Amino acid sequence: MIITLNTTKETGANGLRVELGHAFGANVQVRVFGDVAIPTVRISPESGALQFVGANNTKEWSAQVATDDAGEGSVATELRGVEPSDYARMKFELLDADRVLITDERYVVVEGTGSMVVAVKPATMESGKKADITATAFSSTGSAIIDARVAIEEKEGEPFSGEAGGDYAIQGDGTEGRGREGKYAFKRLQPVSPGTFDMVASKQGYKEARATVRVSATDFLSYAPDISALSLACEAKAVTIENSLNTEVTVSAAFSGTACVSLAGSRVASSGNDKYTIVVPGGKSTQVVMTPIRSDQCYLVFTTTLESTGSTDSQTAWIKADCPALKKNATAGSEKCSSAACKECSEQQCLNLNRTGGYCVPQYAKTPEGKDAFLSCAQPSPSPSPTPAPNATCSAKRCDLCNETACAVLQNNGSCYANYDVNTHKFTSCVSFRQDQCNPANFDLSNMLARRLGQYHSQQLFNPSTRSRYVAGSMENQFVLVPGVGWTGNGELPDSGKATIKINALFPVAGVAFSVQNLLGADTQLLAKWENNKNKCFIIRDIEHDFTRDLGLSALVNKLQDAVTGALVPANQYRSYLVLFNPKEGCVKYTWDNGLKIEPLVDSVTLTLQSSGVLGSASRSIKIYAESDDDETAARYALMVVPMNGKAYVRG
Incomplete structure (x- = not known):
């Protein structure tokens, strides 16, 4: 041969x-x-x-x-x-x-130079805990490489305190755990801080191969004294936050409900609205000084997230400030609180009613320390009537001079209309009717939404207190996402995962609303996915924080450009969201067919709620559709309709 x-x-x-x-x-x-x-x-x-x-x-x-x-x-x-x-x-x-x-x-x-691939299992570790990791090296043809050198190289942060090397490398010799079947076993690795590191496989004649392992961490911040039950008198008290990681972290502090203390310190910065950011250096501590601002109790949530590794730490402080010098604010609020009974409202209820529609006005007084102390919640003052001109009399041009009887006559012919007190139903004033007030862009959308969502029981939705926690009772569909259990509730939403926004030519802006209430120790994340929606025709807004006083539709449309693509509801907190369909150019098409018709060009947006906590996790997706309302009777009788964009339609 x-x-x-x-x-x-x-x-x-x-x-x-x-x-x-x-x-x-x-x-x-x-x-x-x-x-x-x-x-x-x-x-x-x-x-x-x-x-x-x-x-x-x-x-x-x-x-x-x-x-x-x-x-x-x-x-x-x-x-x-x-x-x-x-x-x-x-x-x-x-x-x-x-x-x-x-x-x-x-x-x-x-x-020549060959190609090599390395795979790592598991691909994630937890800081401070020991675990075994196996790296498998094989060639581009799938053959096991038994004599490679596999080593750990730190990438982000210092998971091994900068000491990855030496014992953190294996030279393959074909034996068990050292190259046999291409497997290289690293035993009892214990990273000390979050970050990432690479498993690097190398061999002469081959290109280097890498696989990344992510190290996350939880409960890496400690608080002294214990913040689970923190009591203060009139004097300030210092709380020390210690960081066990080698990486600097930024902590967000926000009150769940009404604040009873203010925060200060060399590494503490105010973000407004009783929110703070606190910087804690790696391996060190930061002191936070808490000063009572009202004699009451409150919850303060400390949250930090390391984006590179997904590491989170969330802890809630229960604070009781007992200072007679500060007027106590009833954080529990009152069941009687409403826009018509402002005097029954707590400070937080009053602030929310003021922001939502200007319904109530909080009253404050200065303390000896120069701080604002809440006194009461008052009804807003009515706008003063213009001073009558000499010899002026009641007429269609001077409705403000008319009594109830004369106003009723002028109201029948569309010149004036009468105002009545919501409680006594007594006549209060006569005001002019102006045609421009019928412009949809001048509608007080915040007032409309407030009534739709049960604003007269606002504390149930917007003002959760330490003793009274309610879910929005006015919602047609109620559902609860329970980590470890799933969805419970009534209405079609838990079964179908769908909701519909009906629009028509006269009222092209419409929406649906929902509330999220976290269980103790749970976090909920809201994610939005627009489908074929480059123009962002669906807008998600935080009702409580995004709507300002006297926000009409024209102002709303200008403000809708800022969309929530992802939001986090921290533990023990509420959030209420509004999903609006915005009929701007590229979102709708108008036609005339025995009346003005509107057709949405983008039909849906998908919202995903992901909740996780000590009981486990759960996820739910809700698909929200925009549909044209078939019953557009009003458009059929319109003399002239001006759409949000495009030409005006005039009835012949």
Whole structure:
């Protein structure tokens, strides 16, 4: 049996040099003697560096030899170098049926740089906890690499305090846990802070391969004294926040309900609305000074998230400030609180009613320390009537001078209209009717929404207190996302996961609202996915924080450009959201067909609520559709309709 190896450049019997990825020929000439019935040549590569061309990665190749009268014949095949190797062996055998007649070996040198892949399991770790990690290295052909060097290299942060090396590297020798089947086992690794590190596999002749492991952390902040039950008198008290990580963190502090203390310190900054940011250096502590601002109790939520690793720490402080010098604010509020009974409202209720529609006005007094102390909640003062001109009398142009009877007459012909007290139902004033007040852009949308959402029971939705927690009772559909359990509630939403926004040509702006209330120790995240909605036709707004006083529709449309794409509801807090369909250009199409019609060009947006906490996690998606209201009777009788964009339609 004579074996010849050849490339396009050279021919040899052994040690032929082959470029990585290129093919070479293997030619075998045989001469048989005697009673050899079926002479066959079989070739078997001894390593994964070689593969047969067009043989679907088979481990061996064989072919019968057609011999002449002298017993001579030859066969040939092609192989390709797929991995770099200084000694890629092949075994050649001449057989008769299953009987081996001759065995010989050859080798080639595969030159070039190969590709290697490394996979890591698990791909995540938790700071401060020991765990085993296995890295598996294999070539681009899927062959295990048993003699690579696999080492840990820190990437972001210092998961191993900058000491990754030495014992954090394994040189493969083919034994168990050190390269056998391509597996490299790192035992009882214990990162000390969050961050990321790479498992780096290297071998001569191969490109370096990397796989990233993410180290997260929880409960890495500690508070002294214990903030679960913190009592203050009239004097300020310091709380020390200690960071066990080697990485600097920024802590957000926000009150759930009404604040009873203010925060200060060298690394404490106010964000407004009783919210603060606190910087705690890695491995160090920050002191936060709490000063009572009212004699009451309150909840303060400390939250921090490290975006690079997803590490979170959330703790809630219960604070009781007992200072007789500060007028107590009834944080529980009153069931009687409403826009018509401002005097019954707590400070937080009063502030929310003021922000939502200007219904009530909080009254304050200065304390000896120069701080604002809440006194009461008052009804807003009515706008003063203009001073009558000399000899002026009640008329369509001077409705303010009319009594109830005269106003009723003018109201019938559309000149004036009468105002009545919401409680006594007594006549209060007569005001002019102006046509521009019918412009949809001048509607007080915040007032409309307030009534729709049960604003007259506002404390149930917007003003949760320490003793009275309600879900929005005025909602048609109520549902609760319970971590570890799933969804409970009534209405179609828990079953279908769908909601519909109906729009028509006269009222093209419409929306749906929902509230999120977290359980103790749970966080809820709101994610929005716009489908074919480059124009952001659906807008998600935080009702309590985004709507300002006297926000009409024209102001709203200008403000709708700021959309919530993702929002986090921290533990123990409420949030109420409004999903609006904004009929701007590219979002709707108007037509005239026995009345003005409107057709939404974008039909849906998907909201996903993800809740997680000590009881587990749960997720729910809600798909909200925009649909044209088939019953557009009002548009049929309109004399003139001016859409949000496009041409005006005038009835002939």
